[in-house]
Amino acid sequence: MNSPILVTGASQRVGLALALELAEAGHTVVSASRSLSAHPAHPNILQFQADLCIKADRDALIEYLQQRYDGLRAIIHNASLWLDDGLDNLETMFRLHVEAPYHLNLALGEMLGRVEKADIIHVCDETSSRGSKGHIGYAATKAALQNMVLSFAEKYAPTVHVNGILPGLLILKQDGDEAYRQQTLKKALLEFEPGAGPLIETVKYLLASQYSTGSQVVINGGRHLKNRMI
Template sequence: MSAPVLITGAAKRIGLFIARSLREQGVEVIGTYRRQQPALGELEAMGVQLYHCDFCESDHVHRLIDSLQRYHPALRGIIHNASDWIAEGQSELSPEQVMERMMRVHAYAPYQLNLALAPLLRNCPDSVADIIHITDFAVDKGSKHHIAYSASKAASENLSRSFARLLAPQVKVNSIAPSLILFNEGDSDDYREHTLAKALLPREPGEAEVLHAVTYLMESRYVTGRTLHLDGGRHLK
């Protein structure tokens, strides 16, 4: 029996789509979630094992690690999808608190998980295991409105390269850096038009685009320490 894949932030949007899709393919899936979401019952009914974990809380991360080490002798992969998105000056948090929160979610928690769960990945009965960090287009370009977010995602991408060196050859470690994947329901027509115009391929690709990238990386036997960009040619505009 194949080892499970851990997906952080599996309760909505991209994480939910990947968890559903992998489970429908017969892959064992473990998911984490920060707060209650409507889809959690559906995931449980599909056989996804769920853990409540707020990555901003150190004790939550330690409990998650303890549970995974106790109940799962091996892992096929970790997909670091959990994310937070706060703009400077647009919340009650101070700039220091915004940076701390972004770093905890996008860098510190993945760092802890990668280190602690490396033995489980090395125990994967398949020939190789995977770690995939979902980063962001803003890693290369930066963002004047989401400075801490962009910096923390850049840290996540650097973690991919460092862990690729540390864990080879048993574990491949890569990043996926999307720009627009899926609009929110409340996004205005003007915002949608403006955002689509930033790419050479002006379309909303949907969550399946990220799933295709995940599948490619997990099926590859010769890609590690790399970032796969999903930006519709936005870097050339």
């Protein structure tokens, strides 16, 4: 069966590294992002330009997948925006982190159901379970994305497995100075910049797992323990 993996937000950083890893493993990957690369990163990666905050763009993506493929092996909701607090930014993050995954999961459920074992993976954030006073809207919308793991896992069981990944820091900001680097790394028990590896490893585990659904995998280097009150 012709069943690709849909990865959102796969044009750069962690999303691109994930798409490349899946493509190298032999999967066909449909990369849905706001911007397209001039030169595709791998022949197994097919780019589809879409602003997932816009319903018409999502409808076009859904139609593209339904007309071109028999089924879907997986959907990986990686697209994310880390914006400052404010009503306009809250609306944007809600559309990307909540409305878009909700829409795509519902619309593409039938295609996922045609595959013997399909997966939906929500890339949430470690702040989605603890909050963030500096980015309240971001944490809140990621918490909604995390909650939807439970609902869709129940809705689509047993054929489609639905899980969440809660990463902490993976890649430092490119424009950060040394003080920012040291301060940020010290927030975790494991004080180094891991790169995309932990998320890729977790995605591969979930795609292979036969007995995980409705679960949340935390990959934050022990950040939740670093400043725990005793």
